[in-house]
Amino acid sequence: MSLTPLPRLIVEPLVRAALLEDLGLAGDITSAAVIPGEHRSTMMMAARQPGVIAGLDAAELAFTLVDPEIVMRRHIEDGDAVKTGDVIATIEGPSRGLLTAERTALNFLGHLSGIATVTAEIAAAISGSKASVACTRKTTPGLRALEKYAVRAGGGMNHRFALYDAVLIKDNHVAISGGVAEAIRRARAGVGHLVKVEVEVDRLDQLHEAMETGVDAVLLDNMTPDQLREAVAIVAGRAITEASGRVMPATAAAIAASGVDLISVGWLTHSAPVLDIGLDFVAAATAAETRAKRVASAL
Missing domain, CATH: 3.90.1170.20 (Quinolinate phosphoribosyl transferase, N-terminal domain)
Incomplete structure (x- = not known):
């Protein structure tokens, strides 16, 4: 390695x-x-x-x-x-x-x-797919650099390191902004051209709205493998697809088989x-x- x-x-x-x-x-x-x-x-x-x-x-x-x-x-x-x-x-x-x-x-x-x-365990579970395992910002205060390094040592990838290096529009951003499309438009207008924009969705109608507006990545939160497969088909390669929620070594393979690009796992760093x-x-x-x-x- x-x-x-x-x-x-x-x-x-x-x-x-x-x-x-x-x-x-x-x-x-x-x-x-x-x-x-x-x-x-x-x-x-x-x-x-x-x-x-x-x-x-x-x-x-x-x-x-x-x-x-x-x-x-x-x-x-x-x-x-x-x-x-x-x-x-x-x-x-x-x-x-x-x-x-x-x-x-x-x-x-x-x-x-x-x-x-634990990162290596999940990486091994999804090794037959195109998906990679990634960590999140759910890290021990002060130890983020070391914990994200440890994820890389286990064969995983790093998500954004902090609030400043990428836009991730979460459910509360969407709720306060008045909808997925409006949140994406505000994000695009408020950051530079090199900053990637990702939006979290937990319903397929939100995903359609996100794709119509245009994003770099979509976070598919707490979806079943069947829903994830449908979501991947909707995206059709136009954005990076990331699955999150209920990911364990025993469930990771089914999630990866849906065709998503990334599987993000918060407990890698906060509960390993x-x-x-x-x-x-x-x-x-x-x-x-x-x-x-x-x-x-x-x-």
């Missing part, structure tokens, strides 16, 4: 904020009291269940921001599938720093890998189960060993 990593400029502030939340005003008082300052460890990060990995950059940053002497050697990359017991990374360095960063690193990695995993990943002590390490690993990883 060709997956472009997020710039560090985007990821680091999110990881730094999470660490500051955990460290508070006194730092890791448990590790400071229990672990000698000079002690070093080798730890193994491994999958405790099958899934798709995403978030390794965030996890690594959690460790290196706490202590730059920590070295994380990856055995797989984001977007790779893992089985139970697969080793994801080996991490070496000062033991206090490893333990201080552990939970933040695993929080990011488990959450983002969970998103990648965390992928269980563990970090366990393997052995004590020396400073020389850690330095050697850092040099080797830089080559």
